[in-house]
Amino acid sequence: MGDDFNKGFIDDSGVYGNGKERQTKIFVAVCRILTVILAVLGVLALIKGN
């Protein structure tokens, strides 16, 4: 319990946060951005190629 508490942090608003949650959010955001980039590239390639 103590170790887990040390891995977390308390932000300015006083909310207890966890580094792992933040990493997950960043990972999800990167995945979604790449998904959108790929979708756009795919559509553009199809338009230009036909």
Added chain:
Amino acid sequence: MFEIKKRLYEVLEVSGVGDKASRAYDVLMTMAVIVGLIPMTLKADNIFTHWIEIVTSVIFILDYIARVWTADFKMGYQNYRAYIAYVLTPLAIFDLLSILPVAYLFLPVTNRITLLRLFRFFRVFKLVRYSKTMVIIANVVRKVKKQLFAVLILIVIYIFVSAMLVFQLEPNLFNTFFDALYWATISITTIGYGDISPVTPIGRMITMVSALVGMAVIALPTGIITAAYMNEITKKKSKYEL
């Protein structure tokens, strides 16, 4: 490090309920596979296909490295043999083949191997991981592989026998034995292009028999896979009912 590796393995595998990271990764990989195949539908490459190739190749290379790194979790034993065993699994081989076209980008234009580009086709197999139905079909094919192999042998023997018979009986019709094999395959599968057709009564007789028996032989794999698939579905249904 163990925790990171375990979490990475969970993300790489098909997402469980509520695992946002794994779900986002599955969506990204599915999109990368679909978009990565777009260049194969176009006659010529353009600037966008070039970027698609770069982005998808980087994603697939990182995915391959991560999958090999977490192979001990996948294979279920913490040993160096897990890595070797994983690399030799069909899906890992397809993963490796699907990232080979990246070499195409770095080769000089004069040395570009067109065949290498066709390896993009192997990316389709990456989709198998992300569809439950595809996983069931892959398992079914694995279960009945002996029966399918036996039928395949039967088909090959039948094609060769038909080709040899017609090659001997219609010597003027076929220039090479390959032509006869082509004719036998087209007849047995009931495609019948009609570009090569027998003219003698005995040749026509062989064609008739070949077409009739061919229908039965070609239908065999369909029957085997359908029966095994239905069996698997029934098993799954009864498992949920229990």
